[in-house]
Amino acid sequence: MIQLKNITRVFEIGEKPVYALKNINLNIKSGEYISIMGTSGSGKSTLLNMIGLLDRPTEGKYFFDNQDVSSLDDNALARIRLQKIGFIFQFFHLIPRLTAMQNVEMPLMLGGTPSFSRKDKVSAILKSVGLEKRMNHRPNQLSGGERQRVAISRAIVNEPSALLADEPTGNLDSQSGKEIIHILEDLYNKGITLIIVTHDPEIGKRAIRQIKMKDGEIISPDHEHL
Numbered sequence: 704m705i706q707l708k709n710i711t712r713v714f715e716i717g718e719k720p721v722y723a724l725k726n727i728n729l730n731i732k733s734g735e736y737i738s739i740m741g742t743s744g745s746g747k748s749t750l751l752n753m754i755g756l757l758d759r760p761t762e763g764k765y766f767f768d769n770q771d772v773s774s775l776d777d778n779a780l781a782r783i784r785l786q787k788i789g790f791i792f793q794f795f796h797l798i799p800r801l802t803a804m805q806n807v808e809m810p811l812m813l814g815g816t817p818s819f820s821r822k823d824k825v826s827a828i829l830k831s832v833g834l835e836k837r838m839n840h841r842p843n844q845l846s847g848g849e850r851q852r853v854a855i856s857r858a859i860v861n862e863p864s865a866l867l868a869d870e871p872t873g874n875l876d877s878q879s880g881k882e883i884i885h886i887l888e889d890l891y892n893k894g895i896t897l898i899i900v901t902h903d904p905e906i907g908k909r910a911i912r913q914i915k916m917k918d919g920e921i922i923s924p925d926h927e928h929l
């Protein structure tokens with residue numbers, strides 16, 4: 704499903720170029736559960752953004768669902784993201800002036816789903832993550848764990864094949880963090896490809912495949928397994 708071939712990402716700001724990713728080779732099959740760990744600055748977010756088509760390689764090739772996406776333009780990448788990839792972040796990235804319902808509805812609107820079917824779908828998803836009583840709340844009226852559940856709902860509303868999470872529990876207390884991981888693992892058990900970047904070894908070791916990064920490189924030994 705995901706094939707990174709000799710991917711390098713260089714950031715050219717200031718005097719010295721920063722090699723955030725160095726010659727990464729990584730294959731990920733549909734339905735895998737992967738954690739990405741490593742110290743701060745080791746390139747975890749850059750790798751996840753690359754996998755999620757939010758960034759482009761400086762060098763190397765990327766095949767997503769057997770399509771070479773290295774050379775696609777922004778619109779084409781956005782279309783693939785909207786249909787096939789869900790993202791969640793440490794700080795939720797919800798739109799503050801919209802309700803939970805409206806935040807989750809957004810990707811359906813962008814995808815052209817008509818209004819009447821949007822409402823049913825959004826209600827069902829918010830209910831499935833335990834937010835049936837919070838649908839009309841705005842993000843600042845919700846707890847951190849509730850905000851992340853809205854973010855998960857938004858990420859999966861278009862039924863993506865992959866769900867990418869960048870430190871999804873990094874801003875939560877441990878109980879809310881556990882609940883979020885259980886929701887993500889439920890989605891994995893239903894077939895979604897799950898990739899979690901985390902600092903927390905307890906969370907990292909739950910994944911079926913653990914990838915460790917250091918200085919822009921993957922250092923765990925089995926990363927090229929198919």
Ligand SMILES: Nc1ncnc2c1ncn2[C@@H]1O[C@H](COP(=O)(O)OP(=O)(O)O)[C@@H](O)[C@H]1O
Pocket residue numbers: 714715716721722723741742743744745746747748749750
């Ligand atoms: N947009 C950017 N511009 C310049 N440098 C960046 C940018 N994003 C990341 N970097 C640099 O790339 C390296 C890896 O960053 P990142 O992937 O965010 O690490 P991690 O998520 O593991 O903490 C760091 O040295 C960081 O400063």
Ligand SMILES: [Mg+2]
Pocket residue numbers: 747748749
């Ligand atoms: Mg990061």
